[in-house]
Structure formats: C-alpha cells, structure tokens
Amino acid sequence: MSDPTKKSKPSSAANAEERAFLAAYDAAAFPHPSVAVDVAVMSVADGALHTLLVQRGDHPQKGRLALPGGFVGVKESLDAAAARVLAIKTGLRDLFLEQLYTFGDVGRDPRTRVITVAYYALVDRARVLRARPEQGAMVFARIDVPWKGEAGGPVRALDAEGRELPLAFDHADILGVVVKRLRGKLGYVPIGYELLPRRFALRQLQEIHEAVLGRKLNKDSFRRSVVASGLVAPTRELEHDVPYRPAELYRYVRSKSR
Amino acid sequence: MSDPTKKSKPSSAANAEERAFLAAYDAAAFPHPSVAVDVAVMSVADGALHTLLVQRGDHPQKGRLALPGGFVGVKESLDAAAARVLAIKTGLRDLFLEQLYTFGDVGRDPRTRVITVAYYALVDRARVLRARPEQGAMVFARIDVPWKGEAGGPVRALDAEGRELPLAFDHADILGVVVKRLRGKLGYVPIGYELLPRRFALRQLQEIHEAVLGRKLNKDSFRRSVVASGLVAPTRELEHDVPYRPAELYRYVRSKSR
DNA sequence: CACCTTATATGCTTATAGCATATATGCAAT
DNA sequence: ATTGCATATATGCTATAAGCATATAAGGTG
CATH class of the missing domain: 3.90.79.10 (Nucleoside Triphosphate Pyrophosphohydrolase)
Known part of the structure; x- marks a missing residue:
C-alpha cells in the first residue's frame, strides 16, 4: 500500500x-x-x-x-x-x-x-x-x-x-x-522531548510539534493536553533572557505519575 | 527506545x-x-x-x-x-x-x-x-x-x-x-478491510478490530465513527444464512466522498 | 404467531478540542 | 516609578465525538 x-x-x-x-x-x-x-x-x-x-x-x-x-x-x-x-x-x-x-x-x-x-x-x-x-x-x-x-x-x-x-x-x-x-x-509518542534540552518551556515544545507537523496548533489545547498527559512536570524554574514574561520550565517524566 | x-x-x-x-x-x-x-x-x-x-x-x-x-x-x-x-x-x-x-x-x-x-x-x-x-x-x-x-x-x-x-x-x-x-x-488506517471479504457487515469489521486490539469496543461508537469516516459505504445487500435479523453489507471505498 | 436474536435509531451523559476573554508578570521605554 | 508591551496562565463557553442506555425494526425458528 x-x-x-x-x-x-x-x-x-x-x-x-x-x-x-x-x-x-x-x-x-x-x-x-x-x-x-x-x-x-x-x-x-x-x-x-x-x-x-x-x-x-x-x-x-x-x-x-x-x-x-x-x-x-x-x-x-x-x-x-x-x-x-x-x-x-x-x-x-x-x-x-x-x-x-x-x-x-x-x-x-x-x-x-x-x-x-x-x-x-x-x-x-x-x-x-x-x-x-x-x-x-x-x-x-x-x-x-x-x-x-x-x-x-x-x-x-x-x-x-x-x-x-x-x-x-x-x-x-x-x-x-x-x-x-x-x-x-x-500523535501518540512524545518524541518532541528528544528534540529539546532537558528543561524547556511549553511554548518551545509546541514550536517543535508545529515544525514537525508543518501546521499551527491551538495553544490552549496543546498546553492542556500535554499537561494532562502527565508526561511533563513543572520545575518551578523560569526562563531567563527573554524580553517578556518568562514561562515556567518543564521537564519530561517517563513514569507518568497520575 | x-x-x-x-x-x-x-x-x-x-x-x-x-x-x-x-x-x-x-x-x-x-x-x-x-x-x-x-x-x-x-x-x-x-x-x-x-x-x-x-x-x-x-x-x-x-x-x-x-x-x-x-x-x-x-x-x-x-x-x-x-x-x-x-x-x-x-x-x-x-x-x-x-x-x-x-x-x-x-x-x-x-x-x-x-x-x-x-x-x-x-x-x-x-x-x-x-x-x-x-x-x-x-x-x-x-x-x-x-x-x-x-x-x-x-x-x-x-x-x-x-x-x-x-x-x-x-x-x-x-x-x-x-x-x-x-x-x-x-487507530488511523483502515487495515481492517484487508482482513475481510469485499462485502461485510459492520459487526464483522468490529470483530476484526477487537481481535487485533485484544479488547472489546463499544458497538454504537464503533458504528458511528466508521460510517462517519466515509471509508465504508452501504451496498443495500443483506447478510444471508444467519439465524437472526440480517445486517446490511458494506464495502470499503478508497476515495472518501465526504 | 409468539419469540428469539441481532440490527438500527435516538437521546442522554461525559470527555475533550477549539476558541475567546480576562488577568498576571517580567522587561523596557519614558 | 509608571506605563505599555509581549507573552504566560487561568477560566468559561461551545462544538464534537465517545460511552452508554433504551426503544424499535426485522428476519429466522419453533
């Protein structure tokens, strides 16, 4: 086929x-x-x-x-x-x-x-x-x-x-x-994490997905589904050197603790 | 991995x-x-x-x-x-x-x-x-x-x-x-059709999916999603030689006309 | 003709995606 | 210090689809 x-x-x-x-x-x-x-x-x-x-x-x-x-x-x-x-x-x-x-x-x-x-x-x-x-x-x-x-x-x-x-x-x-x-x-495996450093902002992860898929994604839906998946965890660290409000950094967790 | x-x-x-x-x-x-x-x-x-x-x-x-x-x-x-x-x-x-x-x-x-x-x-x-x-x-x-x-x-x-x-x-x-x-x-490609004869009842298709996936599926949801996908079309033919109400037979259409 | 089994249709409930809006916050220009 | 900017984050509404239950349809069998 x-x-x-x-x-x-x-x-x-x-x-x-x-x-x-x-x-x-x-x-x-x-x-x-x-x-x-x-x-x-x-x-x-x-x-x-x-x-x-x-x-x-x-x-x-x-x-x-x-x-x-x-x-x-x-x-x-x-x-x-x-x-x-x-x-x-x-x-x-x-x-x-x-x-x-x-x-x-x-x-x-x-x-x-x-x-x-x-x-x-x-x-x-x-x-x-x-x-x-x-x-x-x-x-x-x-x-x-x-x-x-x-x-x-x-x-x-x-x-x-x-x-x-x-x-x-x-x-x-x-x-x-x-x-x-x-x-x-x-769509079903979080390979996006392999393309990012260990700590990343959710926006960066979304940009990875958009680059791979070749289309824009809805920001809120993306955040909700990624966070709800339990595959990322917030680290309480913030971005730095950005000219706007820094986002919280997340990390990838293999054992989804939910 | x-x-x-x-x-x-x-x-x-x-x-x-x-x-x-x-x-x-x-x-x-x-x-x-x-x-x-x-x-x-x-x-x-x-x-x-x-x-x-x-x-x-x-x-x-x-x-x-x-x-x-x-x-x-x-x-x-x-x-x-x-x-x-x-x-x-x-x-x-x-x-x-x-x-x-x-x-x-x-x-x-x-x-x-x-x-x-x-x-x-x-x-x-x-x-x-x-x-x-x-x-x-x-x-x-x-x-x-x-x-x-x-x-x-x-x-x-x-x-x-x-x-x-x-x-x-x-x-x-x-x-x-x-x-x-x-x-x-x-989940995303209709390979189920390759495992069935050209004309089939939706129940048969569901049984194929259940055998491959190893779990039961909801009958109504399965029927609705398959029909809504536009990948099957009813043929107006009915099953025969079954000891109950015969189901309508469907066929696989490659060009989803919807 | 009653009855059995499965098909098919409809409505209710729940989960989720898409979308809009409101508020928060770090930085920079004034 | 204050204001504005750009983005983060939170909340609520809506459309869509899935799960589930119920009701009706229809062929086969005794």
Whole structure:
C-alpha cells in the first residue's frame, strides 16, 4: 500500500571521472547484496526540521551530500552499526536512535547491490551545533517538505541561503519517510522531548510539534493536553533572557505519575 | 527506545543431528551478512489473530515451524522478494504486503550472519483457507498475545488444540512486532478491510478490530465513527444464512466522498 | 404467531478540542 | 516609578465525538 521506495532512481548524471570509476569497478566480486546503515540526524531550528549531511569523500557520487552511513560489520548488530556510524561521522553519542525502514531497490547504488537500513536520530539544537565529526565534514540542511499534505515523497535539502543541496542515492526518499514517521509518531509518542534540552518551556515544545507537523496548533489545547498527559512536570524554574514574561520550565517524566 | 529485537536469543537446544550440521557448516565461506525476507501472513478467525507457518525442511532448525521466508536475490528488490516468497510458500498473491522491521542481531541464525527484512501480509479468512503452497506444507497458528498491555514482546503460536508450537529463530519476536504494528495502525488506517471479504457487515469489521486490539469496543461508537469516516459505504445487500435479523453489507471505498 | 436474536435509531451523559476573554508578570521605554 | 508591551496562565463557553442506555425494526425458528 505504501511504498516509500518507489520514487528512487539510479543516479544517471555521472561525470567522466565517476563513469570511469564505475567502468573499472568489479561488481562481479560482490555476488551478494551488501548491507549498510544510514542515519538521519534530525533537529529543529527556526521553525523547521533540519538534518545533518556529510560530503562523500569517495566514489560513487563523490562530492555529493549524503546521510552519514557505512557498511554493517559481519559481527555487528544493525543498532550497533548505526550508533558507530553516528559517532564516527558526527561525533554524537547516546541519542534517541530508532530504525526507520529498509531501502532495497536494485538500482539505488550504481556500484553493486546495496541494501540500506535507515535509522533516524533526534537531537536538541544546542547539542547538534556543538558536535564535531571524527572524520570528514558536516553540513546542516533545512528540510523543505513539498506541500502534499501528509508528506512521504522525496523532500529537498536547503542550505542556509535557501539553495538546494544535491543529495546522493535515494537519500531524499529516506528523508521523506523520516518526516512521515515523525508526523505519525508525534500523535501518540512524545518524541518532541528528544528534540529539546532537558528543561524547556511549553511554548518551545509546541514550536517543535508545529515544525514537525508543518501546521499551527491551538495553544490552549496543546498546553492542556500535554499537561494532562502527565508526561511533563513543572520545575518551578523560569526562563531567563527573554524580553517578556518568562514561562515556567518543564521537564519530561517517563513514569507518568497520575 | 523501542528495541523489538532485544529478546532474541540464539537457539541453544539443538539435537545431535543439528549440532553435526552446524559443526560441518563452513561459515568462513560467507564473510558478509546475508539478506533474507520473512513474511507474516495475518488473518483473523474465531476472534483471534492467526498466522501461517511452514515447517522447515532443511537445517538449521529442521522440523521447527517458521514464517515463510527466503533469501533475497541479487537482482531482486525487497518487495519483490517478499511477494515471491509469499507466492511460493503459500500460493497467495496480490495481498496487502508491507515492510515491517529489519532484524539484524548477530546470533539470530546459528549458521552465519543473516539479516532478515520482515514483512506482514493481510488476508481474509476464506482466501487463506483456500491457499495451497507450491512447496512444503502450511500450518495455521493462533497468535496468543501475553497480556502486557500494548504487546511488543514475543508471542506464542498455538495449534487448534491449544498446544504451543515451537518457532524457529527469532520468529516469535517478529510476530510480536507485527501485533504491535497492527494495533498501532488500526487507530488511523483502515487495515481492517484487508482482513475481510469485499462485502461485510459492520459487526464483522468490529470483530476484526477487537481481535487485533485484544479488547472489546463499544458497538454504537464503533458504528458511528466508521460510517462517519466515509471509508465504508452501504451496498443495500443483506447478510444471508444467519439465524437472526440480517445486517446490511458494506464495502470499503478508497476515495472518501465526504 | 409468539419469540428469539441481532440490527438500527435516538437521546442522554461525559470527555475533550477549539476558541475567546480576562488577568498576571517580567522587561523596557519614558 | 509608571506605563505599555509581549507573552504566560487561568477560566468559561461551545462544538464534537465517545460511552452508554433504551426503544424499535426485522428476519429466522419453533
């Protein structure tokens, strides 16, 4: 019914160097599918979802931007591979990290058959800005969701000036599935907290929800339902450095004590 | 946060023949992970979820019951592999078939590293009973969900007499994730229709929902919300062969015309 | 034809979301 | 210090949907 991979296409626009690489590549040495993991590190800034991209240092698609990824070791679980790739390519550890979907179309990698298990991670903005990769360089990209209601199709990645960033492989499709998953989860699981620091104002939480869902929410209803859920607790601390009445800060409680 | 694979364990109870097979198995010939697909064919009968199991004809775990599965061809997409396995092992085609989750723990297959992409399919009872496999034999198993609220842990498979059926590998975990997914989806996607024939009474649809969710629903609220959703339409046909007032039959409409 | 069982319709009650309004409060300009 | 601003927080009204009970309809069975 839902086939998030159906729009993936083999990259056809390869330059001369890339074509030479592929011509010399010995695909026959890989008679079985290879397995990789890719991780979409999601955060929210300026009212929009952002992700973290790395520049590919090797062929294929050298120079293009891609989700941090890598091959799965033969004695390494998928979850462990995702955590390792995340740490190496972004320097981030101990994030909320969850499996998303597995992309396995035949032509998605021009070298040979590569099946990738996609993961997504959630981080708060301050932490992602302090992150430093152990290898390579990172780029922050704003996710631009085409307005087709519920999303699910490919999305665009934009740099700070609004220019579109070229994504490798089917990574735009992967980001589309991430957005769809986040929107679905937000309705019944409080993932919003993973995108905020430990203490936050309810307004910040609402902004997170609005950025993920792509629409405005009713302020009072949002406050009431969140507080009534018992999943947040007031801390008696107040915001500071705001030019208006500071709001009380809340924290996330896992054992809803009600 | 949610790790549906964490309870999987390598099968430790192997008989002498199985041990001999594994001792002779040349794991070194497979230096990379292999990729398989497994399909959970779900249906509802007698107020409970059922699945379809096949007896393993080969080692490892020869003789145990398993979800229909097989390896992914190097030029075959994951979706195509799942549909092929489904057709060969059960004779069923053109079902609702959707990717579920990918299980990749290191020890889940005693031979070598096998990563499996799990799918689930939905069929109505009459059709699954007419199905005949092209290879091997099938067994229907009732899914017994331990009462831990939302499920997600491993489940038990029972035969018609209520005896527990031994499942191979981590297939009990896979079925646990299937149940969890179905319960989650039922709230906002009308998958119930995939488990019924084309024309059905609202009571039948409610029984499907109750079997999947594992709890009774309010009859009036269910009827009102389903009819108001615009996703079903009355057909002016009535049930027949029932010893009481026959209900009107409904059909599923994809384009909600309201 | 009486009676059984389930379908279908209607009204009451309760919970919640959306919305509007009123008041509180920290900060900054005057 | 006072006033105004922007936002926080509280309260009440309304529309909507769910839970629940009751009443009536209708086919099958003896």
